[in-house]
Amino acid sequence: MRALTWQGKHDVRVETVPDPRIINPRDAIIRITSTAICGSDLHLYDDVIPGMKSGDVLGHEFMGEVVEVGPGNQKLKVGERVVVPFVIACGQCFFCGKQQFAACDNSNPAEKADASELAYGYPMAAAFGYSHLTGGYPGGQAEYARVPFSDIGPIVIPDGVDDDKVLFLSDILPTGWMAAVNCDIESGDTVAVWGCGPVGLFAIQSALVLGAHRVIAIDHHPHRLELAKSLGAEVINFEETRVNEALAELTGGIGPDACIDAVGMESHGLSPDNLLDHIKVKTFMATDRVHALRQVIMATRKGGRISIPGVYGGVADKFPIGALMEKGLTLKTGQTHVQKFSQQLLDLILDGKLDTTFLISHRLDLEEAAEGYKNFKEKQNEFTKVVLKPKFTRH
Amino acid sequence: MAKKTTRTTRGDAPEATAKDPNPAAAGLANAEGEDTLIGRTVTINRPRQELYDLWRDVRNIPLFMVDVVSITPLDDLRSRWVMKGPGDTRFEWTSVIVEEEPGYLISWATEGDTDVSNTGRIVFIDSPNGRGTIVRATFTYDAPAGALGKLVAKVTQHDPRMQARRALRRFKQLMETGEIANAGSPVDDR
Ligand SMILES: NC(=O)c1ccc[n+]([C@@H]2O[C@H](COP(=O)([O-])OP(=O)(O)OC[C@H]3O[C@@H](n4cnc5c(N)ncnc54)[C@H](O)[C@@H]3O)[C@@H](O)[C@H]2O)c1
């Protein structure tokens, strides 16, 4: 089959690779109809996540048609259309029982789990197409994918509902949603969101659905800020404004009740702390670039809440631990427990309460994936979300 | 020789977590002070009898332990183990169950004089907070060819500590999900 493979920094290529096959009884094989490029994929593209091997098939946001199911799968049927969560979870361990699917103990192969146990204290769950730290499972920017524990993860989509409406149930929609849920929003709350990429935009939409009084969004791409505005947020351009001062002014001097870091480890901005972080990453004294997160911690009101959907992988330098403690902040974060939110979010989409299609700026053939990566990285203003379709014919 | 430390100075921590562990104090048959002690605990969301039964039948062990060439039962208590070592080497020994309490404990040791002597003990305890079964495995081994052997083992991924950790993970996966996680990536085979 054809699949997008990682070769090294800023080098991804569509190549012919072996077709996936059923390995374990609960597996299924999906013929992919739509798959997207994520901000998380850019961290791999920029080679800031360890544990990649050349030839790895990328992609963790995908959906398609079930073409084969293993003998241990009593749920899925051939021919059903499904969206696949990016987190691979067994459904039977202690963590899955608590609906902490992104903490599943059983999906990361035993010989892969050592690395994240060493890095984080306990081994991480597996994910599709996201480095060998999380299993090294081939991803879904491909014609076909093997889905383990397919009786737990994939959610069946009713006939007649377009791919574009539901594809983002795989990751960014639940990620934006969980980011807002983690803010424990109370009535009257102002929520500030750093980053108006797909995750930030969905977090804005979710915070409003979950009852935020006001959302203030921060980015520097005019088009992305416009999208935030069209969702109902007030916006701040960080290139033109002293962000934290503006946030204090806009909230009557109190500060935002909750802040969301939807930027992650590749925060932009010409500030001394960011430059220092950047130089260290370049020189392999790797600390994550936490510029946006530092700002988030400083901006949040006393006793407020911080939610971090943005991805970090290593350690941070100059982390304002004093501000966190002295102001009595609550911090929640994590890879998204996608499976926990699938049904609820599908229902909100089908009821017309959440729209995700506004985000898609480009639809490309899978063969054009490399160009999609380049543009999603370099032309962030116009390229808000790229969807890839195998054998796509433009109308 | 590891020095004796009393419980009071060490608190409630298992012997295997001591900075200076004393294998002879870990409750294992035949363990000696110079042996290497490994301990690892996992919680498995299944009834303890089921876990015990699978582990007690040595023919199941290759399901979750790699580097096994063969494990052959000799009688109800004894079995012959052939394991792959670094390079083309093979290790062989006869293992004897020296103590057992059905549904709760199995303890074993190598038989006779062997240069790969090892002992082990696995207990299955009901989790007191309702999380299934706490499985605690403790092993000691006499590293083949001393320190150099240990280094070679580590570099070639035959480090017993690593093998134990991975075997317990696979055992848990098998018992909880019915399968053993496998990325199925062509890249891994390169
Ligand atoms: N927790 C999860 O499970 C999960 C899932 C998906 C994505 N993510 C992560 O969420 C983050 C965002 O993903 P995305 O797809 O929206 O990425 P993206 O790269 O498209 O968007 C990031 C946005 O942040 C903006 N930004 C950069 N620096 C900023 C700063 N200092 N202040 C304000 N805005 C700034 C950029 O201009 C950009 O618009 C990434 O780190 C991604 O890995 C996490």
Ligand SMILES: [Zn+2]
């Ligand atoms: Zn994603």
Ligand SMILES: [Zn+2]
């Ligand atoms: Zn699980």
